[in-house]
Amino acid sequence: MPELPEVETVARQLAPALTGRRVVAVQVFDAKIKPSALEPLIGRTITAVRRIGKQVGIGFSQPGIPEAGPWLCIHLRMTGRLAWAPDCRQPPVAPLRVRFRLDRGALLFHDTRRFGTLTLYPTLRDATPAGIDPTGRAFTPARLAAWLAQSASPIKVWLMRQDRLVGLGNIYVSEALHRAGIHPARPARSLSFDEAARLHKALRLILRSAIRCGGTTIFNFENAVGAAGQFQRRLRVYGREGDPCARCRTPIQRLVQQQRSTFFCPTCQH
Ligand SMILES: [Zn+2]
Secondary structure, three states: OOOHHHHHHHHHHHHHHHOOOEEEEEEEOOOOOOHHHHHHHOOOEEEEEEEEOOEEEEEEOEOOEOOOOOEEEEEOOOOEEEEEEOOOOOOOOOOEEEEEEEOOOEEEEEEOOOOOEEEEEOOHHHHOOOOEOOOOOOOOHHHHHHHHOOOOOEHHHHHHOOOOEOOOOHHHHHHHHHHHOOOOOOEHHHOOHHHHHHHHHHHHHHHHHHHHOOOOOOOOOOOOOOOOOOHHHHOOOOOOOOOEOOOOOOEOEEEEEOOEEEEEOOOOOO
């Protein structure tokens, strides 16, 4: 499932092609999606494209109030893919679920497994999830330490909850804990301030680096131009059970937390 860096990559790629474009028609090719839910977008102009949590957010103008229009949030889930196409008249080919015909080209939403969702919010504030973005300025070592002090959950599980830090998933959490040298099963509140600060730094570093690489492709992530991410080459623990740790050569181990695999080095992570 695409995590924060993959969604950021897609949003950044789409922004130049979509910003300033007007929606001429919306064509829905999937009975799971109600065409009437997307009809309010017809005639509106796209004013912004950005990542909102783990979703791609598309902002629209409101007559007379350019910055206050509705926001369409697209959650890609397992196999969702957004792409801009220069020609909006080509016949639809499966797994195309929605085509937004624009005054120039079209925005296509492909989704083989059809788990992706499209949600229309009245404003950006409504579209923005609770919690803070781990790449934003509001995320500080002090804030992380204060949060962790209140929780007995294993640190890995805590990082994946979406109501404090938004957008973190299995891959980058495993990698950040390895960089920070923190065992994934440690109770959140057992981390010292220095460890919380190290984890904060590791999360920022991993996310920045993954965004620079265009995300990670394990199974089927493709960005808006149909290319794979490149960060999978830099993964040190995720998916590497039995491989030697990049730092100490101890074989990487796997454990299951809340039905999700966690990968870690038993020597480097305490
Ligand atoms: Zn190690």
